[in-house]
Amino acid sequence: MGTVTSIVRAKFAIGQLVHHRLFNYRGVIVDVHPRFQGTPEWYDAVARSRPPKDKPWYQVLVHQAEHSTYVAERNLEADDLGDPIDHPMVEHFFAGFEAGRYLSGDRAN
Numbered sequence: 001m002g003t004v005t006s007i008v009r010a011k012f013a014i015g016q017l018v019h020h021r022l023f024n025y026r027g028v029i030v031d032v033h034p035r036f037q038g039t040p041e042w043y044d045a046v047a048r049s050r051p052p053k054d055k056p057w058y059q060v061l062v063h064q065a066e067h068s069t070y071v072a073e074r075n076l077e078a079d080d081l082g083d084p085i086d087h088p089m090v091e092h093f094f095a096g097f098e099a100g101r102y103l104s105g106d107r108a109n
Helices: 040-046
Strands: 015-020 026-033 057-062 066-073 076-078 094-098 101-104
Touching: 015 057, 015 066, 026 066
Parallel strands: none
Antiparallel strands: 015 026, 015 076, 026 057, 057 066, 094 101
16 A cells, blocks of 8 residues: 555635634735745744644735735635735736736736
């Protein structure tokens, strides 16, 4: 028998609007990691609720702010408001906004 590999499936995708359950802010996903990619020091200092490191984590642009956050999947839920995010970096990551979702900025060559 071969080894069993664990496939981690992310609940959210790049361009999707989300709401942080604990800190009550909206944002948009700009990157997805299947597992925690930060340092142990960052996790110990910032991840106070001790979310699992072996589940997806997301880079999120925060609405009405100039920063992004790194958030565990269990602390996010889909944002049903459907309104665009006000963040200075949105245009850097996305080509547009349609039907409550940001469109990828990637262009075919």
